[in-house]
Every structure is written in C-alpha cells, then in structure tokens.
Amino acid sequence: MEKLLLILVFSIQSSSYSLGGDVLSPLHANHMSNARSPLPIGQRVDGFLRMDKPSRFYFVANGSHDILTLRVTPCESPLFWTLSGVHNKRAHGAGGVNKGHLRPHNQPLHTRTLFSFQGNGEETFTTGVTSDSLYFLDIASLESDTSFQVFVWDHKNQGNLWPQLPNDSQLEITSAEEDRIKLSWKPSLGDGKKINYCVFVNKQHNVKTLCATESNINKMFSNQLKENEGKSSKSLDPAMKTSKKNSNNLKENVMEQKINHDQLSSKNFVGAQKVCVGHWTNATISKLKPKTLYYFDVFAVNSHTGTSLAYTGTFAETKNKHRSQLATLPNDEMVNIFLKSKVLRMMTVDLPAHGDKWLFIHSCLHKVHLQVTVNGKVIISQNIHRAHNFKISGKPKTSCIITLKSSKGGPGLVKILATTAHNHLPFPNLSSDIGFSVHNSTCSSATVTWTGSGHGTKYCIYARHLEQNLDLKLIHKHQNSCLSTNSRSKAERVFCKHAGPHSPRVEKIKDLKPGKTYLLDLYFIGLHNSTIKFPSRVVRTQGWCS
Structure with a gap:
C-alpha cells in the first residue's frame, strides 16, 4: 500500500x-x-x-x-x-x-x-x-x-517524547543586582531524571525555541567574525593571525557550555550565551553590566530524545552601579593612609563568604582613633599607637566601614593591610602588650628586655654613639615607628635574630665604651617588608670598670 x-x-x-x-x-x-x-x-x-x-x-x-x-x-x-x-x-x-x-x-x-x-x-x-x-x-x-x-x-x-511543563511555566526573577541576576522556575512534570534545563540570555529579545538560541549565537558570532576580519583586512600577516586567534577565542566564549551548578558566569559576555545547568531549577547569571536590560529563556530538554519545550521567557534590568565615595581596602596589600588635622578618613572592607577578615593597623607617628562599624554597629572603638592586629567577623555583602582620626589633631600616617588569611599578616603572632626597656648597664654592656614579638618574628638591635650636645628631647619627639633599618649603618647593628617561644626576651649588648651615651633601637621585621620600630632608648655606660 x-x-x-x-x-x-x-x-x-x-x-x-x-x-x-x-x-x-x-x-x-x-x-x-x-x-x-x-x-x-x-x-x-x-x-x-x-x-x-x-x-x-x-x-x-x-x-x-x-x-x-x-x-x-x-x-x-x-x-x-x-x-x-x-x-x-x-x-x-x-x-x-x-x-x-x-x-x-x-x-x-x-x-x-x-x-x-x-x-x-x-x-x-x-x-x-x-x-x-x-x-x-x-x-x-x-x-x-x-x-x-x-x-x-x-x-x-x-508515547510522548516531549517534556511536560508545569501549569505555571513563568520564569521568576528572584533578585537583580549590579552585575548579576538570579532566576528560578518550577520543575517539569513527569520523569525528572530525563529532563535537563538550559538557560539562554541575550540583550535583544526573548526566543521561543531552543534552536533559535543556537541561531542567535551563530548569527552574533558571524557578525563579530566579520567585524574582526574587517579590522584585520588592512593588517600584516602576523596581525591577521592574531585576529583569527581572537575570533576562535570568541567562538569558544559563545558556544554552549555545560556545568553542574547554579552559578553561570558570562565572562566576556558578547551578546548571547546558552548554558545548560543539568537538573537545577535555579541559576545565577553573573558578570553582567550595570543598568542593562537582559532577556532570559529556559528550556526543558529531554536528554533521551533531544526534544525541548520553552518556559515563558522574562526580562530584567541590572541595577545601576552604586558610586560609593568610600574607597575599598584591597586584599593582601599594604596601604598608606595620610591623616590631616581634624579630618576623618573612611574606607570600606569586603567581608569574605567564609571565615574572618584580619586587619593589621600600624600608626607610625602618634595615637590615632580607630572605629570599625559592621552593619551600623560599632565593634571596635579605641585609640591605637604602633601596630595591632584585629579580627572582624560578619556575613558577606555586609557593610563594614573603617574610620580613622588623628587623636592629637596633627598630621598622621597609618599603614593598613586587610587579609582573609591569618598567616598573611605582617606579624601573625603580634601581642597587644609590647614594650622595650633597658637596665643593668655596666661600663661595657647594657641589658635590654622586650615583650610581644611573637614566636618566629625577626628582630634586630642597633646601637648608636651619641655626642654630648645632641638634644635628646628632639630624638624622642620625632620617633617614627614605621622606619625601616635601611637607613641604619651596618656598623651600628648589634645583631639580628628570630624570636623563640619564650617571652619576655632578654639580650645583653656588649663591647660598649665606658662613660659613653648610646641610643638603642629595637626593630621587628615581618612579612611584606613591614617594620615596627620601638621608641629609642638612651643608656649611659658607667665611667669606670671595677
């Protein structure tokens, strides 16, 4: 028949x-x-x-x-x-x-x-x-x-080879931010193990079929390829090869990706992208442009037959970029903050998704007032001098603001480092109680004692002979605890060692001359070439030796 x-x-x-x-x-x-x-x-x-x-x-x-x-x-x-x-x-x-x-x-x-x-x-x-x-x-x-x-x-x-959409097949935008949009949808009916979902996002319009997404991507890639070829047509051979390589990279960026989680990163977003998310019924499209309208479509795909059905598409606009007047502290980078008289300096800190944030704050010249606010609640408010470590806890995306003000009203210099790893601090084992003193001087030696260096910290001691007419008050007034040892003469260096587990530390400085005045300096040297210089101590040896 x-x-x-x-x-x-x-x-x-x-x-x-x-x-x-x-x-x-x-x-x-x-x-x-x-x-x-x-x-x-x-x-x-x-x-x-x-x-x-x-x-x-x-x-x-x-x-x-x-x-x-x-x-x-x-x-x-x-x-x-x-x-x-x-x-x-x-x-x-x-x-x-x-x-x-x-x-x-x-x-x-x-x-x-x-x-x-x-x-x-x-x-x-x-x-x-x-x-x-x-x-x-x-x-x-x-x-x-x-x-x-x-x-x-x-x-x-x-039988029925097509997926079965739920009664409510509308996509839902659950949140829209500056650079990302979250969406969700109800699962398809029937055997969920056979159904995978693909998300398509573009800047032009919604599409009704899965093959339309591929056509959109191919058309966009073709237009971009022609544009690249036009730019390279007047170039020399090496440049043309580079252009061809860039075109291949572009094709890789817009071709279909398959991932098994709900975070979709549209890196190098060039107009359209399709990403399949397996059995997930929600997705986060990230790395989008602020204040931009995007169209979203989701397709239920039967993995056994290759057939597909489209959910009801939607669209959403990312939020406008918030232009904060406050600078954000970078991670693992030492920042110098110069304080003017009677002027507040404020900056923000990004808190991690997991764990804590650590701050190393070193006031170089004199006391400054530090205030740390998390979600409007003051968690730290104190005057600090020299170096301190602080731990800040909070949820990600939480507002964390650091405020600094010179306590004495004069200019100030503060060094700050923010990190999520405790061992990245310049002095991870720095004690809050640190001190440096000199005692038991003889005609040829002096004994120094200090606390707070922490196990493994490198320390150096320098001794400088002072003339009788040197103004000692001027020396004490201009102490800068951030000064490094680079300006010191090797002849003035007594020794450099690494601190052990015991505290306080006691060292004896020998080979001093009788009846002479010396300026003794103690330095802690940590990561990132950070230095803590203690206030100089003056010692005069005995005039004769018994």
Missing part, C-alpha cells in the same frame, strides 16, 4: 491538477522547490528555507499507526505552514485506497486542509489514523532565510 501511495506522490507532481488554493495559499504550487521530501515518523528532520522558495514534505501513515502528532519548530524567521491530507471520494469509507483510485488523470484527487499556523513559536497538530493516509506539509518563511525543525511521531509506538 505504501508503494501505491508513493506512486501517488510522483503523479501529483507531474499532474496538471492543482492541489487547491486552500492548501497552498499563500504557498503557490509553482513555487514548490521540492515536492518529494519524505518525513520519517519518529525522527527529527532539520531543514533550511529560503524566503522566496517554500518547500513541500510528505509522510505516509498506515494501519500500524494510531495517533500521529506533527510539530514544526521555527528557528530564526516566522513560518507559515499548512498540513493537508489527500482525500479520495471513492476510497472514503471503502476501507483503504487501491491502485485504481491513484490514477490522477482518470480521477481528480481532493486535498483537505487539516491545520495551518503562522508565527515564530512551536506548534503541534495531532490526528487519528484510521486507514492508510497521505499527508502533505507545505512550509514558507515569512521574513528571511531560516532554519527549522519538523518532528512526526506515533503515540502508539513512541
């Missing part, structure tokens, strides 16, 4: 009979570019249409089929398509079509329009099969050359 129906197909093409205006309008019979393209039942067919050349397809149903469904999917341009069936009056009700009934020159054939559709969305038509039947599908593109997909399947032998 199928052979007889195929004879009918060839006869229709060579016959002088028209198939009827109701079938082909506005698809005219003399514009058919291919009237003999078969559609297999149970397989997807991918096709391409030129705007001025409609196409005709056919498929044959027989007694082994029960219910057939046809689905047509446009990819770029809206389509007009019509499904018609061959109707023969003598055969109708006779239980089939015989060879004599398939002679178009002896007997006119009648076609009946079963369904027609116009638009850029997927559409289906289902019909019951009671006898051997022949169907024609006529398709035309309405706006431009376009790709499309056609799928005919048999419910009796194949």
